Amino acid sequence: MNNGTIKSTIQGDETILLYGGKLYAKYRDRPHFLAHVAEKMREVARLLIAAKNIQPSIHNLDELLQPRNWDIIIKAAQQAAKFEPKNQYFRHPLSRNKTRPKFN
Numbered sequence: 001m002n003n004g005t006i007k008s009t010i011q012g013d014e015t016i017l018l019y020g021g022k023l024y025a026k027y028r029d030r031p032h033f034l035a036h037v038a039e040k041m042r043e044v045a046r047l048l049i050a051a052k053n054i055q056p057s058i059h060n061l062d063e064l065l066q067p068r069n070w071d072i073i074i075k076a077a078q079q080a081a082k083f084e085p086k087n088q089y090f091r092h093p094l095s096r097n098k099t100r101p102k103f104n
Contacts, residue, residue, distance in 0.1 A: 009045040015061040016044050051076035 027033035
């Protein structure tokens with residue numbers, strides 16, 4: 001998964017763009033939060049890409065977020081974060097453990 005794929009996924013999905021727009025509107029008066037808004041959008045795009053690899057019939061985030069796709073969301077999160085079931089460990093968590101603002 002490269003930056004071009006992530007970028008095109010973000011640009012092609014209206015729900016991810018709306019999510020980013022909502023976060024931007026909430027934090028636009030605090031410029032130091034804007035990089036985190038972009039990171040959140042990339043995280044959602046990575047999840048969507050992983051879900052499309054598991055279930056090609058999923059085309060966008062709206063489809064993925066349907067209750068019937070719950071199992072796909074779990075598998076996609078595990079795939080995107082490189083989950084190791086043997087030791088219950090995520091090699092690359094979607095949300096990195098670093099000091100950053102908390103979005104409410």
